[in-house]
Amino acid sequence: MCRKKRRRIILHVDMDKFFAAVEERENPEIRGKPVVVGADPKEGTGRGVVSTSNYEARKYGVTSGIPITRAWRLCPNAVYLPVNYSLYQKVSARIMAILRGYAEKFERWGLDEAFLDVSSRVKNFKEAEKLAQKIKKEVYEKERLTCSVGVGPNKLVAKICSDFEKPDGLTVVRAEDEKAFLSPLRVRKLLWVGRKTENRLNMMGIQTIGDLANYDASVLAEKFGAGGTQLYLMAQGIDNSEVQEHWERKSMSREITFEEDTCDSKLIFETLDALSEDLHHELTASNFTFKTITVKIRYENFETHTHGKTLPFFTDRLKDIQKSSRDLVQDYLRSDRKIRLIGVRLSNLFSTEKQTRLAD
DNA sequence: TCTGGGGTCCTAGGACCC
């Protein structure tokens, strides 16, 4: 197939320290202080992690993902706030509506990020930069929140750009400059390169994206499978993935970490039933049936297991969820092993709404 | 470092079918 190659211009918009920024906006008295949004620190004995912190807290080393107990030790005087998810969802919906208006194709990426394909809306990168400034201005005027925007010839470069000058940044990299831009950056900056992959690459003598771009593609493919080829292409700045307007839901899940590790089977079953009920609500409200159910447990030593089964039929009945999850968790209940977390996931989803439409 | 909760995608082995 010889599809005519079209020059694309993609924007990636990333809200700055989103959860913390919304809290600062709602509570003016905490502005200027270190703010940590996440689990309850409980005077240094809490469970869970930091979700988002503001820049004042980051000065103390309090960053996203660290245990809340550690945050407490680093900065006990910070303002600690619980995650007010429904508030952030409302703010996010308004911001996404603004962004969507600027894009030919639009893809939400979590609550606080989005990709915009603006290829048909601007003639060149100069115009794209002006458009990005306009977007930043509108978001700030309407929501009093700042964002960082990356402009590039594809999603990969746009995403890396938006992270380049945070906060309130705007970085533009044209197709002809992308190799020079990417080359000195750490491989960790690439999408899908997390801690494990970074370590493996470092062991191979690969530190920067430039090192990766000069590496033998066949060796990468051999060591990392399909992901290896993807890594090599990304390092060249090649990413042909489209901005995806629609996302099909593949699974829904609920999980919870106990306040204290437990082997109390009554508590475990009650918790499991509550998770099942919660899932059932969402399943029916969103008009799905499911066929596969998986239970997840994590023991006190963090050893984690999943156990699932596929039913011979699609269902949305609560009793099917509860009975199956109870059966599945049974194998893991042992009087000598305390459980830290349990969860339930429904997959193999089928949209009954779509079915009705097709039948019409 | 004592590690949340909601997702997606990939891999590898085994069952089962033709």
Next chain:
DNA sequence: TCTGGGGTCCTAGGACCC
């Protein structure tokens, strides 16, 4: 029963994203 090859589905685990 010592044997094949391809395709699909299922299961468990792991890496990664926000």
